[in-house]
Amino acid sequence: MTRGDMPASDRQRLRPLNVRQRLFATTLGLLVLGAGALASVVLWSFAHFFLASAEADLAARTHAIAETAAELLEHRDEARLRILVERYGAQEGIALRVLAPDGRLLATSQHDPREHTIDWTTIPGVAGALAGHEQSGTAKGTLGYDDRIYDTVPIARDGALLGVVRMSRSLAQLQAHTRETVFTVLVALTVILAVGSGFIAWFARGLGRPIQQMRDFAVALGRGELGTRLAIARPDELGELAAELNRMAERLGALEQERRSFLANASHELRTPVSNLRVTLQALDDGAGDDPELRARFLRTAVDETTRLGSLIQDLLDLGHLEAGAARLDRHDVPLRPVLERATRAIEGRALDRRVSLVLDLDEDLAVNIDPERIAQALLCVLDNALKFSPSGGLIEVVARRRGNYAEIAVRDQGPGIADVDRPHVFEQFYTADRSRRRGGTGLGLAIARRIVDAHGGTITVADEQSPGATLVLRLPLAAALTV
Structure with missing residues (x-):
């Protein structure tokens, strides 16, 4: 089935987008792409900054506690060590533990009996710290709880390992903040897109309307309506184009008037010698040729009119060639x-x-x-x-x-x-x-x-x-x- 055989509704759906629609779709697409890219960068930067800040804060706390715990372990004051761990591990989402050099749990802020059954050397960061190296990273909670960041610091005095401090913090708060930020950014993005769509629609309509008017104007000129003019007054290139199109229409109108005048004058000039020839030949046919003097005069008239007609035709041909640029x-x-x-x-x-x-x-x-x-x-x-x-x-x-x-x-x-x-x-x-x-x-x-x-x-x-x-x-x- 050809396009012409399609129903009107199908042809309407197949019509290409006009300039205003294409301008709106393109600009809106660019706005969505730009806003989406900006939102992604903002969210990634926020999450990265918050995680880095949390890790730095956790490391600072762990080192401070390790200094205090070193003095207590050096004096074998485990009671004060447990008080220290409970005090600094009491904050919600924080888990603080101190381990002996053999991996045995000395103090914890969690008070969960299952902790004493765990092989702490298998917990992320502990083995490295027992070997004398600070360890940090992200892992599952010790008892299988939520994702956490941790920092494990060895406790040493005079080159002797006294134990290990391991502090971890839940990522639930970070994830909650991230969700809130994502929601806020999406709301802001929605508002921006809504306002931007309205502005783009206004902008596209402002550009599309004069273009549509110019198209209709050109169609009208093509139909021969040379008296129409564009009423577009803008201080930009579209206004200049509209003014130039109006001047073009004026020139076309003048040329059309000149063409019509030329055709009328050419018809009149051609009609005169043709009419004279017809009258002369009719007179000769009616018997005027019987008189030698009259016949000679009529023949001279016929020759003169024929010469005049030939000169006129030649001049018209020359003028046509010159105007067309063919000469x-x-x-x-x-x-x-x-x-x-x-x-x-x-x-x-x-x-x-x-x-x-x-x-x-x-x-x-x-x-x-x-x-x-x-x-x-x-x-x-x-x-x-x-x-x-x-x-x-x-x-x-x-x-x-x-x-x-x-x-x-x-x-x-x-x-x-x-x-x-x-x-x-x-x-x-x-x-x-x-x-x-x-x-x-x-x-x-x-x-x-x-x-x-x-x-x-x-x-x-x-x-x-x-x-x-x-x-x-x-x-x-x-x-x-x-x-x-």
């Missing part, structure tokens, strides 16, 4: 003059027909790093635009000068100029805000020129001049040999 540039260092002369020669015939003069003025040593074919195309678009708006008998000047690491090319005409309101839009496709600037052509020339120049790392702008006419300025990177 490859063959850049190398070349002199600028041949490129400018090639572009001016291309419109020279039309300029003569309209009695428009062309003037070329440039520094002789100018060389640029460009693709000559593409830059010639861009210059031709700019010159063609200048020729359209130049009056009969007017002048088009092309002036090229060096400006820093760039070659600056100014193309100036004597036409009606460009209104201030239209300046930001002259390089847009099919821009028609100022109808006086549309005198034939496809309306794509300057858009193509801008994209070619942009691809070279240069700029193309409208000069801010008050004189009659319009001036477009191209800035192209100089050849490597001329850069500073």
